Amino acid sequence: MGRSNDEAAAALEEYADLFALTGGDAFRVRSYQKAAKSIAGFPEDLRSTDVRKIPGVGEAIAKKVEEFLARGSFRQLDDLRGRVPDGVRRLTRVPSLGPKKALFLFQELGIDSPDALAEAIRAGRLTGLRGFGARTEENLLKGIEQMEQSGRRVHLGIAMDVAERVMASLPAERIAFAGSLRRMKETIGDIDVLAIGPAGLMETFVRQPYVTEVIAHGERKTSVRTDRGIQVDLRVVPAESWGAALVYFTGSKQHNIRIREMAVKKGWKLSEYGLFDADDQVIASETEEDVYRALGMSWVPPTLREDGGEVQAALRGELPGLVTLEDLKGDLHTHTDLTDGIASLEDMVAAGAARGYAYYAVTDHAPDLAMQRMTLDKALEQRARLSDLQRRYPDMRLLHGTELNIAPDGSVDWPADVLAGFDVCVASVHSHFGQSREEMTRRFITACENPHVHIIGHPTTGKIGKRPPVDADWDAVFRAAARTGTVMEIDSYPDRADLPSDLVRLARHHGVKFSIDSDSHAIPHLAHQRFGIGIAQRAWLTTEDVVNTWPLERLLAYLDRP
Ligand code: DGT
Ligand code: CA
Ligand code: CA
Ligand code: ZN
Secondary structure, rough: OOOOHHHHHHHHHHHHHHHHHHHOOOHHHHHHHHHHHHHHHHOOOHOOOOHHHHHOHHHHHHHHHHHHHHHHHHHHHHHHHHOOHHHHHHHOOOOOHHHHHHHHHHHHHHOOOOOHHHHHHHHOOOOOOOOHHHHHHHHHHHHHHHHHHHHEEEEEEHHHHHHHHHHHHHOOOOOOOOOOOHOOOEOOOEEEEEEEEOOHHHHHHHOOOOEEEEEEEEEOOOEEEEEOEEEEEEEEHHHHHHHHHHHHHHHOOHHHHHHHHHHHHHOEEEEEEEEEEEOEEEEEOOOOOHHHHHHOOOOOOOHHHOOOHHHHHHHHHOOOOOOHHHHHOOOOOOOOOOOOOOHHHHHHHHHHHHHOOOOOEHHHHHHHHHHHOOOOOHHHHHHHHHHHHHHHOOEEEEEEEEEEEEEOOOOOOOOOOHOOOEEEEEEOOOOOOOOOOHHHHHHHHHHHOOOOOOEOOOOOOOEEEEEEEOOOOOHHHHHHHHOOOOOEEOOOOOOOEEEOHHHHHHHHHHOOEEEOOOEEEEEHHHHHHHHHHHHHHOOOOOOHHHHHHOOOOHHHHHOOOO
């Protein structure tokens, strides 16, 4: 996906926000949002396509996009930016606030930024206002805090995009990313790139079009800010210490400290240049394997390097055989344009087949998410189309599924006899995020106990930098999931990353199984499973733990659909 797609989509989304904020027609707001999604998910670069070919892009939007491509903005956007202070726009992004309330606060109380809102809540200025109870105020404060914390960190999808662009733009002899990105953390503070020569590499780097600011410019280390906000540190390292540098800059800091202790115990020194004996003679430095082997350990996969027991396991030669992308045999959570996806059933299925899957589940939304206008008739019609399509794909089993909504009391959309007709039922929370911990826990347990619910989708429902995870007693939820054989999803969509790896590890401890799904709303999203694999590896999962690595028969038996 070309970056002009992402940027144009972001501009349209901003325009939709501002348009809604200034009282614009809700139908048009939706059409801008839809077009933004459509553009972001369009597989070809905008600059080499006729924008009008993209679904959801009519003449008026096409003109705006073309103007955006020509000069980085469009007239109507400039206009609205002029009318709404920047702080108010940031205010709309406070999780659980939303544009209507944000504008109300701005007009009635002059609150013009997230900081100003926090201050007003603490000073009790919102007390007694309609729609702002004590629980709401508490959630708003939590949201503001979360926004500040994650403000400078970006999700893995953005960081990976930037890193790949940086690496492709530099004529290095050897280049790789390290740091939290290589460890596949859910959020990334800055991107660390290591390179070997040639002379002049740093000069080439600072001249790249994605560089918006040069923070530090040296021959060994250069740091820049990029047009996606995130900082990139480029380090040029000597060829003979490539392995030691990779170990050092991959981290984590805690992992480094742990292995440096081992070196010290042997009377050695470990640095970014190598492992050295007491006489400063190099013992190992060229490859990571050499360094770990000299310390008496097997090579540790980067996703495990968090000082979570991996060093002890590597010393004993007992590291787990981690699940890999190649192990995945299918996807159990995907959407089509019948609800909020942008590609047709036929196109999504073809894309799944192109990935070599043994099975592929279509799980469009169910009726309680009223916005999606789903009906039983539409679902059944889709089922018929899917079984027609099946004839074209002898090597891939098509599963007809649905993504149900878990109501506040834990019930789901359809009656049991309708649910029984689906091959796969994913059930997710899409509303009432602010329930108390007790209510939320009960809600999830009730959903797990429903014999027709196979998978809990994006369980914490958090969105990185946008919406905090819901509060639940996860130990109790995971115990219920293990007892009922309910699968917990690892939603690979990088702004969700849900479950996150720490909760996956906890769930695994309770005996829960997982499915690593893309939650695709467009064809390019299918590739997001690689981020879910990162989460799974960080939680030490093997193929035994992940149901969509299993052969079809075993999967169906587990889902109880022989
Ligand atoms: P981030 O950027 O916040 O997402 O996390 P990292 O892990 O990428 O951290 P960063 O960029 O500060 O540093 C990259 C790696 O360099 C880090 O994972 C380990 C190594 N490193 C940095 N500072 C230290 C240090 O003071 N001691 C040791 N042992 N290693 C360090
Ligand atoms: Ca970093
Ligand atoms: Ca760094
Ligand atoms: Zn969902």
